[in-house]
Amino acid sequence: MQETGEIDAVAARVYRLRVIHPTDTVEQISARAGITPQETLEAESRLSALGLLRPSPSGGQVAVSPETAADTLLAPMEQDILQRRIAMAATRARLHALSGDYLEARSMRSAKSSIEIVQGTDNARAVIDDLVRTCSESLDALVPGSGLGEVAVRAAISNDREMLERGVKMRSLFQHSARKNRAQVRHVAVLTDAGAQVRSTTVLPSRMAIYDRSCAVLPLDPERGGAGAAVIRDPTVLNFLQQLFEHYWDRALDFSEEEQRDGPEPNEVERDVLLLMAAGKKDEAIAHQLGMSPRSVSRIVARLMERLGAESRFQAGARAALNGWLSDD
Missing domain, CATH: 3.30.870.10 (Endonuclease Chain A)
Incomplete structure (x- = not known):
């Protein structure tokens, strides 16, 4: 059983025959289409629901163009959509009308308390x-x-x-x-x-x-x-x-850089930085001597102090020496 308004092959065949033979009876259309009268009636019912067929005063069914049927069928929907759009636009306008008040109040709030x-x-x-x-x-x-x-x-x-x-x-x-x-x-x-x-x-x-x-x-x-x-x-x-x-x-x-905080000993670059730290060099001087950026040196120093549990550069140097990190062996 087809749903009302569905256009299948049978309905399409009946529609074509009604365009050609608008005054034919149901039996004649059935014979031309090679289907039963009941199938013809069901197809015509679906076509009528879509506005594609209209009763003819002289008998039979008159086929209506798809464009005319669409205009007739969809007009109420389009009218409803238009009314909804008008309502949405009005609501949006009412809300936007408060933008000035919002911005003014926000600026007053900021000025009142920093x-x-x-x-x-x-x-x-x-x-x-x-x-x-x-x-x-x-x-x-x-x-x-x-x-x-x-x-x-x-x-x-x-x-x-x-x-x-x-x-x-x-x-x-x-x-x-x-x-x-x-x-x-x-x-x-x-x-x-x-x-x-x-x-x-x-x-x-x-x-x-x-x-x-x-x-x-x-x-x-x-x-x-x-x-x-x-x-x-x-x-x-x-x-x-x-x-x-x-x-x-x-x-x-x-975030993607490998963390180096659990190693028992510093790597070669870290050891060079430690030696210069122990000599009293500042980050800028260490960076210049090792050909690195001051920021990179600062990050290495921070990691070394964290690994050593040191609160100052002097303490870091002392603990590194006690660990044997500054020896040549």
């Missing part, structure tokens, strides 16, 4: 979503812990790609433990392929995101302030937070 406390996870997420949407130049982020989970990664990838596509320079700093998180490793691969810079380090002080170097977001202490975020626009505090980010960034490894 450090804003946003209580509640949902409210904090709304603020962050707004910052992500309006970010146009840079995003520097510290992500402590073992990285994001599967759900968080899926949610982040879309926003990250959209930001990178519109030219935002993104730097993300994770802890080394995130390298063991498969979801996070996939996320990093997507970021780097899209042009982001990603590094990792041993310890990070807190989650932090700095948008366009003009606004930073820090999480509230759950034990003191509850869930939420601190939104910071104060230039002095922002400058400190940016320097804090650069401090950890300069001493971090590229």
Whole structure:
């Protein structure tokens, strides 16, 4: 049994015959088509439902052109779509009319307090979503812990790609433990392929995101302030937070770079750096002598001090000597 309105081979054959023989009876059409009268009636019913057949005053069925049938059948639908579009446009216009109020209120909020406390996870997420949407130049982020989970990664990838596509320079700093998180490793691969810079380090002080170097977001202490975020626009505090980010960034490894912190002895380059450190050389002098960049030297020094558990360059040199790392043997 065919559904009403379906055009199969039988219905198409009946339609053609009705175009040629509009005054034929059902029996005559059946004979011409080689089908039973019942099949003819069912086909004509489907064609009539689509507006392709109309009763003829002189008997029989008159075939209507597909274009005319489509105009008649779809006119109510098109009218409904038009009305919906008009309603959507009116709603959009009413919402857009509030844009000026929103921007004015937002600027007043920023001017009123350079450090804003946003209580509640949902409210904090709304603020962050707004910052992500309006970010146009840079995003520097510290992500402590073992990285994001599967759900968080899926949610982040879309926003990250959209930001990178519109030219935002993104730097993300994770802890080394995130390298063991498969979801996070996939996320990093997507970021780097899209042009982001990603590094990792041993310890990070807190989650932090700095948008366009003009606004930073820090999480509230759950034990003191509850869930939420601190939104910071104060230039002095922002400058400190940016320097804090650069401090950890300069001493971090590229996320894909092999970590060298568990080896019992330094490699050749690290030993050369240790010898010059023990001689009292600064990073710039070491870099010049070894033909390296000062940033690379700073990162090697930071890794060596971490491996030695040293809090100063002098202490690192002393412990390296006690370990026999500076001997010629």
